[in-house]
Amino acid sequence: MGKRTPLHSTHLAMGGKLVDFAGWDMPINYGSQIEEHHQVRTDAGMFDVSHMTIVDLRGPRVREFLSYLLANNVERLTQPGKALYSCMLNEQGGVIDDLITYFMRENWFRTVVNAATRDKDMAWIRRQAKAFEVGVEARSDLAMIAVQGPNARAKTLSTMDNGLLKAATALEPFFATKPGDIFVARTGYTGEDGFEIMISSDRVQSLWLALSKAGIKPCGLGARDTLRLEAGMNLYGTDMDETTSPLESGLGWTIGWEPSTREFIGRQALESQRGNANRKLVGLVLQEKGVLRNHLPVRVVGVGEGEITSGSFSPTLGRAIALARVPLATTNTCQVELRGKWVAATVVKPPFVRNGKSCITL
Amino acid sequence: MSKTLANLKYTKTHEWLEIHNDGTASVGISDHAQDLLGDLVYVEAPEAGRKLTAGNACAVVESVKAASDVYAPVTGVVVAINAALSDSPELINKDPYGEGWIFKIKLANAADANALLDAKAYAEFCAAESH
Numbered sequence: 001m002g003k004r005t006p007l008h009s010t011h012l013a014m015g016g017k018l019v020d021f022a023g024w025d026m027p028i029n030y031g032s033q034i035e036e037h038h039q040v041r042t043d044a045g046m047f048d049v050s051h052m053t054i055v056d057l058r059g060p061r062v063r064e065f066l067s068y069l070l071a072n073n074v075e076r077l078t079q080p081g082k083a084l085y086s087c088m089l090n091e092q093g094g095v096i097d098d099l100i101t102y103f104m105r106e107n108w109f110r111t112v113v114n115a116a117t118r119d120k121d122m123a124w125i126r127r128q129a130k131a132f133e134v135g136v137e138a139r140s141d142l143a144m145i146a147v148q149g150p151n152a153r154a155k156t157l158s159t160m161d162n163g164l165l166k167a168a169t170a171l172e173p174f175f176a177t178k179p180g181d182i183f184v185a186r187t188g189y190t191g192e193d194g195f196e197i198m199i200s201s202d203r204v205q206s207l208w209l210a211l212s213k214a215g216i217k218p219c220g221l222g223a224r225d226t227l228r229l230e231a232g233m234n235l236y237g238t239d240m241d242e243t244t245s246p247l248e249s250g251l252g253w254t255i256g257w258e259p260s261t262r263e264f265i266g267r268q269a270l271e272s273q274r275g276n277a278n279r280k281l282v283g284l285v286l287q288e289k290g291v292l293r294n295h296l297p298v299r300v301v302g303v304g305e306g307e308i309t310s311g312s313f314s315p316t317l318g319r320a321i322a323l324a325r326v327p328l329a330t331t332n333t334c335q336v337e338l339r340g341k342w343v344a345a346t347v348v349k350p351p352f353v354r355n356g357k358s359c360i361t362l
Numbered sequence: 363m364s365k366t367l368a369n370l371k372y373t374k375t376h377e378w379l380e381i382h383n384d385g386t387a388s389v390g391i392s393d394h395a396q397d398l399l400g401d402l403v404y405v406e407a408p409e410a411g412r413k414l415t416a417g418n419a420c421a422v423v424e425s426v427k428a429a430s431d432v433y434a435p436v437t438g439v440v441v442a443i444n445a446a447l448s449d450s451p452e453l454i455n456k457d458p459y460g461e462g463w464i465f466k467i468k469l470a471n472a473a474d475a476n477a478l479l480d481a482k483a484y485a486e487f488c489a490a491e492s493h
Contacts, residue, residue: 028400032401035401289406289448312426313424313426
């Protein structure tokens with residue numbers, strides 16, 4: 001038996017099909033993954049993401065600490081509530097994890113890291129935090145729901161009142177607020193507008209039921225995966241890991257190179273790779289019928305070989321899509337070995353889909 | 363609990379066979395199989411006229427989750443394929459024993475079907491497999 005989120009019995013009661021995910025019993029779907037996918041693209045769906053690790057970092061030197069710990073630059077966070085996506089690197093420039101950090105107050109940042117990497121992340125963060133006298137607290141007392149879709153905000157707001165309603169209504173994209181004991185962020189992992197809400201574990205069930213009553217449908221991790229893939233968002237452990245750098249993972253934009261005087265873990269390794277990485281992460285669209293899968297071999301005749309890191313079927317586009325790590329010189333097309341046959345795929349720049357609309361020409 | 367139909371024969375690889383009076387049979391995958399696979403997005407059916415040997419892979423069904431081979435339940439020749447699955451593979455999820463049929467086969471030997479599982483034996487097989 002795996003670990004259970006506080007919504008475990010609720011998932012079962014709502015028909016969730018539970019599977020193991022990084023040691024957690026999580027709903028993969030509540031019937032149809034594709035219907036849940038469309039639900040999020042066209043209306044509003046909600047995900048239990050309580051398995052993710054919420055970490056509060058506190059202390060007078062917390063900003064200085066994060067400036068050293070993260071490849072992206074927390075100096076970009078000037079307004080309270082603002083969120084930043086970043087990789088946390090090892091000295092070799094490999095990705096230990098990707099995360100989001102919210103600037104709450106000058107002595108408090110809240111960070112969310114992946115579930116599968118929880119133990120190593122916590123050990124790494126604690127080790128690095130010592131020198132900065134930063135307190136590191138995993139908030140196992142909190143649960144988290146992601147509500148995503150074009151109608152996600154309106155429907156979520158309909159369940160709120162008073163100060164929370166006012167603060168959540170006013171939230172700009174990529175900001176968080178915590179007017180009382182509920183934390184609401186306008187962030188997500190689907191390419192749609194919406195909220196991520198953190199609330200104490202003993203109150204999450206009533207929130208989930210209230211959201212459900214407001215017309216927000218429960219969605220499983222299956223749809224979450226196809227949604228994030230369409231949105232061109234990497235999945236840690238699949239699209240990047242400790243052996244790949246952000247430069248080889250389509251995440252060059254998350255590296256805070258400026259100012260050049262800022263030291264952060266992995267900087268030296270990245271500097272030497274900068275401008276001469278020989279691989280890159282791209283999007284693929286399959287031209288024929290079939291489904292792209294993780295680890296399928298990719299080749300570009302005359303250039304070299306690569307591999308699909310995340311492959312699936314895009315319910316929005318009705319085509320198979322993938323993220324693939326390919327030689328840097330790859331241009332517009334490549335071939336993928338699909339069930340023993342080399343077939344053509346178009347190389348595109350992710351995202352494939354944002355805010356319900358295709359971003360690529362099929 | 364997945365559905366089985368008493369008038370069908372089943373295989374341990376989760377195909378079903380419905381014998382018709384004219385010596386042909388329809389083939390599909392069971393309700394249990396479609397449930398395990400999840401939403402189907404692609405079906406590669408055998409072309410009409412192809413000779414199939416019982417137990418050999420003859421079609422592929424792919425869901426968002428996985429690709430799975432379909433094995434010929436009996437030996438024979440493909441006489442029809444379900445063209446609707448090309449655009450609507452989800453018919454297999456919605457109606458695995460009806461509109462979700464994959465192909466029709468003309469049996470080389472009508473008695474071959476007797477070797478397959480009946481609904482009760484197949485249900486027991488599935489129950490045992492999931493434990």
